[in-house]
Amino acid sequence: MDLSREVQMDLHRRMVRIRLFEEAAGRLAESAKLPGFLHLYVGEEAVAAGVCGALNDDDHITSTHRGHGHLVAKGGNFRQMMAELMAKSTGYCKGKGGSMHISDLELGMLGANGIVGAGSPIAVGAGFANKYRGRGQVAVAFFGDGATNIGAFHEAANMAAALKLPVVFACENNEYGEFTPRHKTMAITDVIDRAAGYGMPGVIVDGMDVVAVHEAATEAVARARRGEGPSMIEAKTYRFYNHHGIQNLGLKYRPDDEVAVWKQRDPIFTFEERMIEAATVTAADVERQWQEQRDDIADAIRFAEDSPVPDVDQLLVDIYSTRTETTGSVS
């Protein structure tokens, strides 16, 4: 681990924030305080944190139905996130998006997405715009193993390679497409085998190791910034909760021992052990981090609970834009 203490603490902070946000959201959902669907990112924190830790503020990401972690990792504000999940007017999307459409364009987070695979073509568009502007920005498409079976992903990956766009394809292989294990839905073991078909480099990383993810992402992002085109990262990871919510209607589709083995490899706790062992941080430093973020989530929940629901006259607002004049020069 030759990352600076500052970078390591930053990656740790991003992961802790994701974990706390997701666990809070899960509890609120179980107590029926969140309407709609909820897909939690717990277990996969190292991927969003490692990748977003390698990005600049003006880089773009597209996300998935399991998207809270990506927004948190890109710098998302807990208050607006929690308010959105509670369908309040103070939420990121004024209560019109919810968990599956949470976004912050100012942070370059171009949206969670309810359609599997649909974010990748949008990331290609952001990547195209980044290349067009020539300011060195990159776009990252997050997607799951299941998304690589859908046509939109294939079109996006091929187009990014053909047009040599500054895009990083970040696959979160959590071994399940909703409730069906990966081996039943594809005949290959490693999603990364597909990268070669697009003529882009690909690398497998341990998705439970934030440092490994960060290292791979740093390299892929640097390559994209140099104008050498897209690349793909497959992070082997696992979701600790179910596809949807925490208990997920009690559906049993994963062996208990499999879940237990992955939980032993918790990306946050293992990273903490390594940092403490290397004397990069102390146990007290770690605890302080957790406490700070716990305070932030408690504040966000209070804020969201105290926030008003949308006025009903908001129903027909925000469907169309009113025109703004352009200057004619690249924006």
Add this chain to the structure above:
Amino acid sequence: MTEIDPGDRKLSYVMAFNEAVRQAMEADENVFAAGEDIGAFGGVFGTYGGLQATFGEHRVVDTPISEQAIVGLGLGAAVTGLRPIVDLMFMDFMCVAMDQIVNQVAKIKYMFGGKARVPLTITTAGGAGLSAGAQHSQSLEAILCHIPGLMVVYPSNPYDMKGLMTACIREDNPTIMVKHKRLLGMSAMVPEEAYEIPLGKARILRKGDDATVVAYGRMANEALAAAELLAGDGIECEVIDPRTLQPFDTETVVESVRRTNHAVVVHEAVRFCGLGAEIAAQIQEEAFDYLDAPVARIAAPFSPVPFSPVLEQQYIPDAARIATGIRNVLERQLAFGVASPNG
């Protein structure tokens, strides 16, 4: 009823489109175009001809045959600040990209609480009449008009083409520009300078007091021809071209129907669940007491577009069939279209 003096220069429908794109690209560096074969080849009907030579490969981009990624390319670039034009060669191919169009492009602004702006123009070629068969000839505009968040235009002549295309590019919402394949060579006076025709404003192509005929795209021209046929018998039709199908200019249509007391809607799309159903419903809601007869719809039968020229000619409404339909309405005889269970 034109907004701008058309001047004395003739231009084809296809070159009116091309000129609108060219002038928009000259005026705004954020405008670029991407699609299959639009660069070096200039587009399958020459719609983008010469633009890559002028603006370079980075602004007129040849893409893979990947409709979902083409629309995604436009959407991602639009929400991050550019003003893309993306081309889907044939309207039928929109079906390949429906997730991106319907679930992403149309909804991203609303889903994000209004925070996204989508200045994206999707261009395509619709309509039958070239024996292009069932997968290259459809008129699917009703499907698009059904989706909140989209705007849909369908010009019937070169003048409207240039003004509507200019408006689409400058618009901050996703617009779908449908070019009719059979109108590409149509020539008319078109101003040389860039100008806009406001979206959502119909144009009265011909004044008349006996019946209101609403028609768009190539059918607007057939409706005009039908009106000329009927004028010989002293029947004066008012022909309205909505030009923009979403948002739809109900007001102009209803105002006309209140004067003529008869309404006929014409389109090349299949009659069942076509745009005519919506227009007829709006007319009866807004002008029921003024109607002397039910609103008639003259449209394609409930069938895929056939390949055979003989069958295709039977499929597409023409001036004679439209004239018959109008007469039937005026005589309150309700027998129009090709017999079929649904339409």
